[in-house]
Amino acid sequence: MRRAGGALAGAILGLSGVIPAMAEPSHGLAMYGEPELPADFSHLPYANPDAPKGGTFVTGNTGGFDSLNPYIIRGNVPWQLRFMTVDSLVYRSQDEPFTVYGMIAESIETGPERDWVEFTLREEARFSDGSPITVEDVMWSYETLGTQGNARYLGLWGLIEKMEKTGPRSVRFTFNSDDRELALIVGLRPILKKAQWEGIEFDQPGFDVIPITSSPYVVDSYEAGRNVVLKRDPDYWAKDLPIKRGIANFDELRIEFFGDQNVLFEAFKAGEISFVREFNAEKWDRDYDFPAAQAGEIVKSEISSERPSGITGFVMNTRRAPFDDIRVRDALLHAFNFEYINEAITGGKQPRITSYFSHSVLGMKDGPAEGRVKELLAPFSDVLAPGALDGYTLPVSDGSTRNRANIVAAAELLNDAGWPAGDDGIRRNAAGEALSFEILLRQGDQINQSIIDIYMDALERLGIEASVNVVDNAQYTSRIETFDFDMTDIRRQVSLSPGNEQKLYWGVESADQNGSRNLMGVKNPAIDAMVDAMLASRSSEDFTAAVRALDRILTSGRYVIPIFMYDKGRIAHDAKLKYPEELPIYGDGVYWLPEVWWMDPEG
The missing domain is CATH 3.10.105.10 (Dipeptide-binding Protein; Domain 3)
Known part of the structure; x- marks a missing residue:
């Protein structure tokens, strides 16, 4: 890692004083101090901007699913969908304790007390069907998720005193509590397409409606209870933004379902899925000497992290x-x-x-x-x-x-x-x-x-x-x-x-x-x-x-x-899968694997 743990401790404990006010719109916002990356940054430090595109990445789940709408309380949904099929106003860096950078929003502005925050949308922001992402879509998404969505979205809505359109591409949120974090987390909610849900009950599970995405991937096909296939959108509107360089490198993401963890592991050994995360150190040392590993087709990677145990x-x-x-x-x-x-x-x-x-x-x-x-x-x-x-x-x-x-x-x-x-x-x-x-x-x-x-x-x-x-x-x-x-x-x-x-x-x-x-x-x-x-x-x-x-x-x-701590990430994976040498302080997670990994056909 490029930092020792002590450096992070110093960063957290050493910052003091009043959080500076933002005098004008900015490219990012940090909980304390200033964002580490300047306005003209070229890519996230833990991403490889030259990573090749292509290949299929297959992940394994156990059980099944009966819905493809990850934003509501009902239904059993592949958990990956709420991370892989939607963009937000801002993107959270995995290399800073809490800093966000503009994603759908080109700029962020907030007051000295952070009792309000305003986002200006990028003019080029689009849904996967090519339609523009508008302020109306943003406001509808926040209200709908805050009143009909999964419980994870409900609390934030109660902390918003006022949501208003302040310009053709800008929206302001005013908060009703002394909560300086709200200016950051309010920008992390999914943005959905309002028109898709007209005349449809939003909170109903099932396969009748597959949410239109605003992310690099779209749902291409599914077989109920067995698999979901996501395809990388070649026309993805943000593919050249610095925040997205070196991210979403696979052409196809497949989510395959298995009866239990033992069956999933056997599928991995047979080459049917691309990786497994191992949470047992004893099994990590004992059970990964099967033929594909002996042949070098499967490799083991240990990923350090500075995050708390949870x-x-x-x-x-x-x-x-x-x-x-x-x-x-x-x-x-x-x-x-x-x-x-x-x-x-x-x-x-x-x-x-x-x-x-x-x-x-x-x-x-x-x-x-x-x-x-x-x-x-x-x-x-x-x-x-x-x-x-x-x-x-x-x-x-x-x-x-x-x-x-x-x-x-x-x-x-x-x-x-x-x-x-x-x-x-x-x-x-x-x-x-x-x-x-x-x-x-x-x-x-x-x-x-x-x-x-x-x-x-x-x-x-x-x-x-x-x-x-x-x-x-x-x-x-x-x-x-x-x-x-x-x-x-x-x-x-x-x-x-x-x-x-x-x-x-x-x-x-x-x-x-x-x-x-x-x-x-x-x-x-x-x-x-x-x-x-x-x-x-x-x-x-x-x-x-x-x-x-x-x-x-x-x-x-x-x-x-x-019970025991998962003090490091233990990932066994296809030897053709690669990741950058520079690791984020948060280590392994969904915003690192598969986001910044890529396929090297030469192995």
Whole structure:
């Protein structure tokens, strides 16, 4: 990488002072300071402007799909479509903590307090059918997505006080809250073609309407439940813009569907798909010595990253008993023998996630809260979990099979919570109800199923009647969207510039909103207050303190049983696939693979 981690830490912690006002329209906008790239930049630093065009890139999904509209709450859609088939007013750089550059918008203008932002559209901006992208399309897209779209779009609409056309090609958004991030994130929404949806119910799933794209790719064909084919648009309007040089290099993107991860992996070994991401370090070392790899047709690439760990593990639904009791959640964390499980699953090669922002300068510090972090948390001491102020660390086992000390601690916590063990060993409350819950997993998720198989033994020893229900993707999606689960898997990636999305993940308003990402159902005003402090911060020091305070609240709340960290990207791929030597600070992700990769027919 062109930067060491320390350089990034210095960049985040070293910026201070009031965010400068924008006196005139600019080519980009940064959360703090100025954009790294000048107005006359030639291409993104992690893209190869000379990358050849051509070839077919095949990616594999498990399960199936019943819709091609990724913008609504209903339907099971190939997840890649919302990234690959639409452009936004701005494009987010993967090489800066949070900076956007004009995409459909040729310029961005905002006031000193960032309580409004104005975008001027490029005159040449077009949809894939050749029609111009207009201010009317922009305004219709924002209102429709904000009122009928997926839950990920609803929150922003409520923060827009006024949206108005200010010129033939310009639109201004005025905000109703002290939230400096809004000027950046408002430009990242999909822009759809208004005329396509006239007389059509926008929120209905299915294949009747395939959204007209504004991106380098268009949907060329599909076979329901089996595959979707995207073709690169040779007339794509933005192909020569600096922001798009070296991006979208494949002529065809194919999304193929398989029954489960094992079948997908066999297809990869047979050359039917172009790559796999491996999340298990033990399998990475053990299972990639098949004939195609031995022949050099498949190669392995490890991609470093400076992003925070995020949270991956098993989430407990606090909307339901017994997970509405932190003592029960704490007991289940003690019962989870991570050290033994990690050795069994990954050979002990992957570190554990210790907090939501661990592995970064934004992660909470050990010990009691100090300084600005303590100041932020102190007013909420009455609603904070034990350890938020005084310090909290995850339970650690001795690595043995029995995990005896932590099982004893878990039993004591359950006793305190009113779930003593009876003569038959089963734990029951005062009403005689057994302590039982269901663990919901999706079909084909071998890693999580293997982890839960080990965990079930500890739950049985504690006298808990737990069951595992493995369902197909459609059932899983339906149940998750309506919070119809007790415990299930969770993975939330976070960035070096967390912001409004944190309220979608664990904010009060999203807790009971079907389709929201607040799976644990947490309703803690301290969380919203920390996010507000992040968004209102004028310096990176205040911002970092607010994130660390948020990290303490979430981690000490014992909502998730964290597992191992995906500390680097592990990608096995066709040897003909290439990527630039210079990596972005965010490492691997959908905006890097396949965006900046290309096919070298010579291998």
